Amino acid sequence: xxxxxxxxxxxxxxxxxxxxxxxxxxxxxxxxxxxxxxxxxxxxxxxxxxxxxxxxxxxxxxxxxxxxxxxxxxxxxxxxxxxxxxxxxxxxxxxxxxxxxxxxxxxxxxxxxxxxxxxxxxxxxxxxxxxxxxxxxxxxxxxxxxxxxxxxxxxxxxxxxxxxxxxxxxxxxxxxxxxxxxxxxxxxxxxxxxxxxxxxxxxxxxxxxxxxxxxxxxxxxxxxxxxxxxxxxxxxxxxxxxxxxxxxxxxxxxxxxxxxxxxxxxxxxxxxxxxxxxxxxxxxxxxxxxxxxxxxxxxxxxxxxxxxxxxxxxxxxxxxxxxxxxxxxxxxxxxxxxxxxxxxxxxxxxxxxxxxxxxxxxxxxxxxxxxxxxxxxxxxxxxxxxxxxxxxxxxxxxxxxxxxxxxxxxxxxxxxxxxxxxxxxxxxxxxxxxxxxxxxxxxxxxxxxxxxxxxxxxxxxxxxxxxxxxxxxxxxxxxxxxxxxxxxxxxxxxxxxxxxxxxxxxxxx
Amino acid sequence: xxxxxxxxxxxxxxxxxxxxxxxxxxxxxxxxxxxxxxxxxxxxxxxxxxxxxxxxxxxxxxxxxxxxxxxxxxxxxxxxxxxxxxxxxxxxxxxxxxxxxxxxxxxxxxxxxxxxxxxxxxxxxxxxxxxxxxxxxxxxxxxxxxxxxxxxxxxxxxxxxxxxxxxxxxxxxxxxxxxxxxxxxxxxxxxxxxxxxxxxxxxxxxxxxxxxxxxxxxxxxxxxxxxxxxxxxxxxxxxxxxx
Numbered sequence: 001x002x003x004x005x006x007x008x009x010x011x012x013x014x015x016x017x018x019x020x021x022x023x024x025x026x027x028x029x030x031x032x033x034x035x036x037x038x039x040x041x042x043x044x045x046x047x048x049x050x051x052x053x054x055x056x057x058x059x060x061x062x063x064x065x066x067x068x069x070x071x072x073x074x075x076x077x078x079x080x081x082x083x084x085x086x087x088x089x090x091x092x093x094x095x096x097x098x099x100x101x102x103x104x105x106x107x108x109x110x111x112x113x114x115x116x117x118x119x120x121x122x123x124x125x126x127x128x129x130x131x132x133x134x135x136x137x138x139x140x141x142x143x144x145x146x147x148x149x150x151x152x153x154x155x156x157x158x159x160x161x162x163x164x165x166x167x168x169x170x171x172x173x174x175x176x177x178x179x180x181x182x183x184x185x186x187x188x189x190x191x192x193x194x195x196x197x198x199x200x201x202x203x204x205x206x207x208x209x210x211x212x213x214x215x216x217x218x219x220x221x222x223x224x225x226x227x228x229x230x231x232x233x234x235x236x237x238x239x240x241x242x243x244x245x246x247x248x249x250x251x252x253x254x255x256x257x258x259x260x261x262x263x264x265x266x267x268x269x270x271x272x273x274x275x276x277x278x279x280x281x282x283x284x285x286x287x288x289x290x291x292x293x294x295x296x297x298x299x300x301x302x303x304x305x306x307x308x309x310x311x312x313x314x315x316x317x318x319x320x321x322x323x324x325x326x327x328x329x330x331x332x333x334x335x336x337x338x339x340x341x342x343x344x345x346x347x348x349x350x351x352x353x354x355x356x357x358x359x360x361x362x363x364x365x366x367x368x369x370x371x372x373x374x375x376x377x378x379x380x381x382x383x384x385x386x387x388x389x390x391x392x393x394x395x396x397x398x399x400x401x402x403x404x405x406x407x408x409x410x411x412x413x414x415x416x417x418x419x420x421x422x423x424x425x426x427x428x429x430x431x432x433x434x435x436x437x438x439x440x441x442x443x444x445x446x447x448x449x450x451x452x453x454x455x456x457x458x459x460x461x462x463x464x465x466x467x468x469x470x471x472x473x474x475x476x477x478x479x480x481x482x483x484x485x486x487x488x489x490x491x492x493x494x495x496x497x498x499x500x501x502x503x504x505x506x507x508x509x
Numbered sequence: 510x511x512x513x514x515x516x517x518x519x520x521x522x523x524x525x526x527x528x529x530x531x532x533x534x535x536x537x538x539x540x541x542x543x544x545x546x547x548x549x550x551x552x553x554x555x556x557x558x559x560x561x562x563x564x565x566x567x568x569x570x571x572x573x574x575x576x577x578x579x580x581x582x583x584x585x586x587x588x589x590x591x592x593x594x595x596x597x598x599x600x601x602x603x604x605x606x607x608x609x610x611x612x613x614x615x616x617x618x619x620x621x622x623x624x625x626x627x628x629x630x631x632x633x634x635x636x637x638x639x640x641x642x643x644x645x646x647x648x649x650x651x652x653x654x655x656x657x658x659x660x661x662x663x664x665x666x667x668x669x670x671x672x673x674x675x676x677x678x679x680x681x682x683x684x685x686x687x688x689x690x691x692x693x694x695x696x697x698x699x700x701x702x703x704x705x706x707x708x709x710x711x712x713x714x715x716x717x718x719x720x721x722x723x724x725x726x727x728x729x730x731x732x733x734x735x736x737x738x739x740x741x742x743x744x745x746x747x748x749x750x751x752x
Contacts, residue, residue, distance in 0.1 A: 489580075
């Protein structure tokens, strides 16, 4: 016997997926008359209509032109399969925020084609949420946080929970079926509630079986003989039994948001507007799972069949929309898509925000949660290779530059071994400034460069630096001099033996 | 019954306890530096250069906009690196916003800077540098930010006075000291402290000919909390090539 008690399942259901998807993408439509059409043009059929539109007489299944004649203020949106798929994934995220075992139910055809459902394991859940009703309310609240009007039913099996969820009158409602009362609940329901296939439903109607209770009263052997095994499966369902396998924790998946643009975006502004919406929905889903946005994968489907794929690096996981929008904008501005964009998809793996432990005896550094978005923003401003912690390059080339990732962690003991020196610093010139040099007895006697010019008053050197002799491209040979000119500037001058030029590569300061 | 401890050992124990309490107190004070800054305490960042610290009566003021201006080879970078060295050794986090792209990590390490405690930002221009500084000041947690605007062979950056005032306010709010390095003074009246550096002379050894160091003069050109036009002389030593 299961130590968690009898098996229980919850169904998180969105009854009108096209409407919920559009409302999630355009929250400003709430309370306004709008409808979702299957395609473009005045003859396109409406697949969904908002409550306000329905109150004004707009019905599902009519054409766009007809609907507009009924309600002049009606806004029409074209159904986006990508957006609906992202909405289904968001519903799964809402469920996973409450229970580790949840699964998206496959889409149905026919009467329930426009619904999205997630089955959630609710066995033993009272220990976490005090009661099954509390769990149902929590699921509804998580879905509402993602902008999804959902309803939740809890029953002994996945199938019955889904049927019960469909019977809830309005969005946001919940229903808990006590164990053993499934048959009693199902008996008065019409036979269509069990979602039989069309042929079986027609045969049952011809036999005069209109309700689930009627079906249960029939002898099973005779039913199987006349209507086949499909009828027996329907009877099992009517008894509250479920043939579906138990739920398991889903494999870790990347979080993705997508949208099909109604009109291909040929300029960056409308595209960025759409991407900002995608990012905000992506962040809401990540936040629900206590994650932050990591590196982004942006996939754009172009008009005419092309595709533009790009990876947008994020310096540290962040939940700041402003930062991410800036990074995406920077990427698109630096290399715009080569054709109008018809569809966009953003995907991220998600990573936990960095946390830090404060130290009682040391100064508090920047908190990771504040530093991460700042680093991401500054990286977007300056470039990925221009932000980090300086490091001494592990080579002898004077122009070698090294940077490490800047990652404040709980500091180890600070070394106090070497005393601080009143050290003279060298300022590098990147790139080195070309110099014109006159020599006397092999030493510079006069220089002219963008940094300093004039007669040389003091000179030290040369010091030869060579390396990379084993490769044609990497070899170098320099003679360095420390030189003071008449105006008092002390520069580091070098002669490049390979290029046969003089350069100033640093200034002592 | 155990014998009572001798008088001198009890005194030793008391002294040890006193020393431990003092050490604990100083470490706690260092740890609560942020709180001290927020409460308007007079915390200062020393440079470790004795004559300059004496001139500034302790060091650069915390949570203020400061400026070090001077021509090439006048020791601005060395003073800024000395500041960073002291701060990073005390366990603070710092940033170097490098418009000039001139930071030499080897020099910084030779000056005693703990490089992993420095965020090095190399913005493409001064405007991006100001935005990066403003963003870092928002983070609150950096004790010191150095903004290096001293690009040789370029005209001095002309940035709006309002931008400097905004940065000064942000520095005061975050408790971060913002030190601007430039060839000529650019921050105007927004800065709390402005130091102008001049080169005096360079020292070369005779045989073998080696650059030993340079002598500079640091003059307090502006200080809100004290008299200006005070001068200190410093000698900065070049790290030996022979070593």
